Amino acid sequence: xxxxxxxxxxxxxxxxxxxxxxxxxxxxxxxxxxxxxxxxxxxxxxxxxxxxxxxxxxxxxxxxxxxxxxxxxxxxxxxxxxxxxxxxxxxxxxxxxxxxxxxxxxxxxxxxxxxxxxxxxxxxxxxxxxxxxxxxxxxxxxxxxxxxxxxxxxxxxxxxxxxxxxxxxxxxxxxxxxxxxxxxxxxxxxxxxxxxxxxxxxxxxxxxxxxxxxxxxxxxxxxxxxxxx
Amino acid sequence: xxxxxxxxxxxxxxxxxxxxxxxxxxxxxxxxxxxxxxxxxxxxxxxxxxxxxxxxxxxxxxxxxxxxxxxxxxxxxxxxxxxxxxxxxxxxxxxxxxxxxxxxxxxxxxxxxxxxxxxxxxxxxxxxxxxxxxxxxxxxxxxxxxxxxxxxxxxxxxxxxxxxxxxxxxxxxxxxxxxxxxxxxxxxxxxxxxxxxxxxxxxxxxxxxxx
Numbered sequence: 418x419x420x421x422x423x424x425x426x427x428x429x430x431x432x433x434x435x436x437x438x439x440x441x442x443x444x445x446x447x448x449x450x451x452x453x454x455x456x457x458x459x460x461x462x463x464x465x466x467x468x469x470x471x472x473x474x475x476x477x478x479x480x481x482x483x484x485x486x487x488x489x490x491x492x493x494x495x496x497x498x499x500x501x502x503x504x505x506x507x508x509x510x511x512x513x514x515x516x517x518x519x520x521x522x523x524x525x526x527x528x529x530x531x532x533x534x535x536x537x538x539x540x541x542x543x544x545x546x547x548x549x550x551x552x553x554x555x556x557x558x559x560x561x562x563x564x565x566x567x568x569x570x571x572x573x574x575x576x577x578x579x580x581x582x583x584x585x586x587x588x589x590x591x592x593x594x595x596x597x598x599x600x601x602x603x604x605x606x607x608x609x610x611x612x613x614x615x616x617x618x619x620x621x622x623x624x625x626x627x628x629x630x631x632x633x634x635x636x637x638x639x640x641x642x643x644x645x646x
Numbered sequence: 647x648x649x650x651x652x653x654x655x656x657x658x659x660x661x662x663x664x665x666x667x668x669x670x671x672x673x674x675x676x677x678x679x680x681x682x683x684x685x686x687x688x689x690x691x692x693x694x695x696x697x698x699x700x701x702x703x704x705x706x707x708x709x710x711x712x713x714x715x716x717x718x719x720x721x722x723x724x725x726x727x728x729x730x731x732x733x734x735x736x737x738x739x740x741x742x743x744x745x746x747x748x749x750x751x752x753x754x755x756x757x758x759x760x761x762x763x764x765x766x767x768x769x770x771x772x773x774x775x776x777x778x779x780x781x782x783x784x785x786x787x788x789x790x791x792x793x794x795x796x797x798x799x800x801x802x803x804x805x806x807x808x809x810x811x812x813x814x815x816x817x818x819x820x821x822x823x824x825x826x827x828x829x830x831x832x833x834x835x836x837x838x839x840x841x842x843x844x845x846x847x848x849x850x851x852x853x854x855x856x857x
Contacts, residue, residue: 549695549700550728550731552699552721556721568734
């Protein structure tokens with residue numbers, strides 16, 4: 418127990434002394450995850466909305482694929498992306514491996530199935546009377562869909578926040594594509610893994626506390642949004 | 647019948663291989679108030695949904711002013727108020743203005759038209775209140791106001807009085823009589839039928855049994 422208490426004391430010291438390694442990892446995590454969530458939302462929300470709204474042959478298969486992809490282990494996704502960006506991979510010529518850009522792309526690939534799958538579920542929860550009402554008031558298909566989207570926007574925002582949460586806490590993609598380079602691609606989760614391996618528990622706990630704080634904020638935000646509808 | 651605004655021929659509609667509507671011929675006269683009387687599950691709502699162009703037919707033809715109807719053609723001409731209407735999660739004003747905004751009506755005109763309807767239905771005090779916070783009866787009035795404000799050629803009302811108290815029933819009835827529009831309304835109330843209807847139709851098990 419003393420080990421944890423000592424660790425937390427040292428961690429608080431690192432946080433309040435604005436330790437460079439801690440804050441560099443935090444800012445990188447925030448930058449990479451915000452951008453990857455943004456890109457994944459731009460792809461996943463409209464795609465999920467279109468899939469959820471329309472009935473077509475093979476829809477169930479597509480939903481099963483997205484549900485499978487969103488629960489895929491992050492290391493597996495990291496391995497796939499590593500294969501793409503490594504020197505001999507199809508995108509190796511771009512020279513993106515071990516850069517924050519590669520981490521952003523990797524996290525985007527990781528979370529876009531989650532955002533898409535949650536958006537599909539959200540669309541299926543929309544009261545069909547919304548569409549009927551819009552159509553009978555003279556709206557066309559696109560206008561009705563947009564109205565339904567804004568009526569249930571909390572559910573779509575919740576899908577995006579869930580994506581952010583998954584990306585923020587993942588380690589596999591960041592480690593394999595970022596390479597954990599100090600001050601460049603070392604984010605919160607790879608820092609924790611590295612610090613623990615080196616026996617620097619205080620640093621690990623300090624970053625763990627920030628991770629916990631962000632997870633808590635996400636949870637509060639999700640509950641707030643779900644209460645809104 | 648003189649000047650049928652809408653005419654149905656050999657109309658059939660089924661759900662899961664069970665016929666819910668089977669109408670060889672039916673027509674509705676322009677500028678008259680039609681009441682469709684029938685028990686629950688008789689096909690009244692399905693008929694209104696077909697007329698409002700939000701439900702497809704399996705067989706038959708629909709003519710609007712003697713022109714065969716294509717998919718989506720009636721959407722801006724006919725408006726349906728659902729039995730339990732959906733109210734948008736926004737102010738009463740925005741709810742009522744929805745159809746006008748969709749039609750790109752100028753802001754000044756929207757303000758004027760919405761104000762008139764709000765006043766007619768006694769909803770002025772709720773103008774800036776969120777529509778979903780209203781009582782069921784008030785919500786129903788908002789839905790009626792939302793339909794009236796766009797001044798449709800035909801107004802369809804699916805049991806519009808189910809949530810209204812006697813005072814508001816009277817208010818809406820007077821308003822409907824005033825509009826001089828083609829109105830098709832469903833009800834289960836025979837007294838109301840006698841009080842209001844220019845034309846009344848009974849429907850049972852999907853078949854029009856008396857006009």
